[in-house]
Amino acid sequence: MRALRLVAEQQLELHDIAAPGPPQAGEVTIRVRAxxxxxxxxxxxxxxxxxxxxxxxxxxxxxxxxxxxxxxGVSHLSxxxxxxxxxxxxxxxxxxxRSGCDNLCENPAGIMGFHIDGFACEQVNMPARLAVPTxxxxxxxxxxxxxxxxxxxxxxxxxxxxxxxxxxxxxxxxGSGIGTAAITLAKAAGCTVITTVGDTVKSTKARALxxxxxxxxxxxxxxHIVRKLTNKRGVDVVxxxxxxxxxxxxxxxxxxxxxxxxxxxxSGASGQINLMQLFQQQYKIFGSFGASIRxxxxxxxxxxxxxxxxxxxxxxxxxxxxxxxxxxxxxVFGKMVVHIAP
Numbered sequence: 437m438r439a440l441r442l443v444a445e446q447q448l449e450l451h452d453i454a455a456p457g458p459p460q461a462g463e464v465t466i467r468v469r470a471x472x473x474x475x476x477x478x479x480x481x482x483x484x485x486x487x488x489x490x491x492x493x494x495x496x497x498x499x500x501x502x503x504x505x506x507x508x509g510v511s512h513l514s515x516x517x518x519x520x521x522x523x524x525x526x527x528x529x530x531x532x533x534r535s536g537c538d539n540l541c542e543n544p545a546g547i548m549g550f551h552i553d554g555f556a557c558e559q560v561n562m563p564a565r566l567a568v569p570t571x572x573x574x575x576x577x578x579x580x581x582x583x584x585x586x587x588x589x590x591x592x593x594x595x596x597x598x599x600x601x602x603x604x605x606x607x608x609x610x611g612s613g614i615g616t617a618a619i620t621l622a623k624a625a626g627c628t629v630i631t632t633v634g635d636t637v638k639s640t641k642a643r644a645l646x647x648x649x650x651x652x653x654x655x656x657x658x659x660h661i662v663r664k665l666t667n668k669r670g671v672d673v674v675x676x677x678x679x680x681x682x683x684x685x686x687x688x689x690x691x692x693x694x695x696x697x698x699x700x701x702x703s704g705a706s707g708q709i710n711l712m713q714l715f716q717q718q719y720k721i722f723g724s725f726g727a728s729i730r731x732x733x734x735x736x737x738x739x740x741x742x743x744x745x746x747x748x749x750x751x752x753x754x755x756x757x758x759x760x761x762x763x764x765x766x767x768v769f770g771k772m773v774v775h776i777a778p
Contacts, residue, residue: 438776439557440753441492445483448495448757456561459507464564466519467504468776470580471496471555473756474613475702478764480550489551495756497523497548499555500570500579501777510564518574520582520736521555522566522729523548539591539726556756558777568732571740579736581613581745581771586735587727588699589617592675593625595731596722597697601626603672606662606689608682610647611638611769614699616746618675619645624743630665632658632682634766641769645746659685670694680704690719697722746770 437455442448459465476497500520503513513519525545526533532540548554570579593599605622609615610631622629623646630649633639639650649665651658662671670691676682677700686696687709696719713719739745748770751759759772 437558438753439494440496440756441494441556442481443492446481448481448760449492450753451492453557455559459505459510459561461508462510462564463507463561464503464510464513464567465505465559465561466501466521466567467559468499468501468555468557469518469576470501470776471499471774472580472585472613473759473763473772473774474498474584475700475763476547476550476584478760481760489546493549494553494555494557495549496554496556496774497550498580498582498584499776500576500582501555501560503567504559507564513564513567513569518570518576518579519567520570520579520732521548521560521562522568522732523583524726525552525562526566528563528565536728536730538729556753556774556776566729568729568736570736574736574739577747577750577773577775578739578744580773581617581747582735582739583732584727585613585617585745585771586621586738587731588724589614589621589675590731590734591727592697592699592722592724593618593622593673595728596724597673597675597695599625599627599673604628604630604666605673605675606658606671606686607631607647607675608678608686609633609702610642610645610650611766612677613745613768613771614677615675616642616645616770619647620743620746621738622675623647624738630662630671638769653682657685658682659688662689666691673697676700678703680707683707683709687713687717687719690717693718693720695720695722697724699724748772750775 526541530542676698679701681703
């Protein structure tokens with residue numbers, strides 16, 4: 437089978453390698469149909485792994501495909517069924533896993549495509565419990581954006597920040613994959629959405645997607661505009677994933693008792709916080725990493741109801757590297773999807 441592998445820092449190669457053997461008990465073999473790019477792919481490409489890994493490494497953490505074969509004991513899936521694949525190899529046995537919190541697994545093997553072989557290959561064997569069925573009517577392109585993008589937003593906005601109808605949310609980097617998904621899901625939940633973008637083209641697209649207010653952060657201090665838009669009250673929730681560049685402004689954008697949820701640090705990982713501001717304003721700050729398997733299913737169900745991911749580009753495996761470069765340069769609005777098998 438063909439597989440796209442990282443063979444050295446910033447060096448991708450398309451190889452012919454042996455296909456996996458028959459699935460073991462409790463496993464399935466999946467024909468990978470499409471993968472979606474995320475910033476974790478950029479980090480891995482640049483050598484920013486958080487733990488030791490062995491190269492060459494098959495890339496990509498987010499994918500969808502169809503079941504090719506079932507291992508012994510697998511009865512809840514069927515051959516030919518379309519699935520989205522959970523993005524981490526969790527143990528399934530520890531207390532968090534048993535309680536449905538796989539993203540808090542105490543014994544993970546790693547993140548697919550980052551620590552261990554990922555999904556940018558034509559076939560993969562994996563535990564059946566990590567394959568989430570796709571509802572009828574959801575395309576493989578959309579399903580490929582479920583296991584990281586929609587699930588991360590589900591976990592951030594609704595599990596952690598507890599966003600509810602009528603609230604106002606500030607979504608940073610509204611042109612990114614999770615930014616576009618956050619706009620879509622927050623609007624569907626009946627919320628007012630303020631978002632930040634870096635140019636006028638993305639501003640127009642963000643408004644078309646449903647954002648109520650769009651701020652070009654290159655031209656205006658977003659925290660000042662947010663205070664004006666909310667009559668100095670501040671927003672209920674900040675959806676933060678850009679890091680140090682927006683951290684202090686995000687806190688200033690919150691109302692008293694507001695909630696900030698963060699899952700990323702693309703502009704830098706080390707920030708500062710005024711502790712008096714924190715306790716006097718009674719902010720609630722949530723760190724959010726990944727999502728649960730339930731979140732993947734919830735995102736797929738919302739796709740089935742018409743809340744589709746924003747797709748920027750669909751390409752073949754040979755163009756994976758070019759897409760990484762576009763993502764690194766922030767030259768994207770929404771998701772880039774790479775088709776693996778026809």
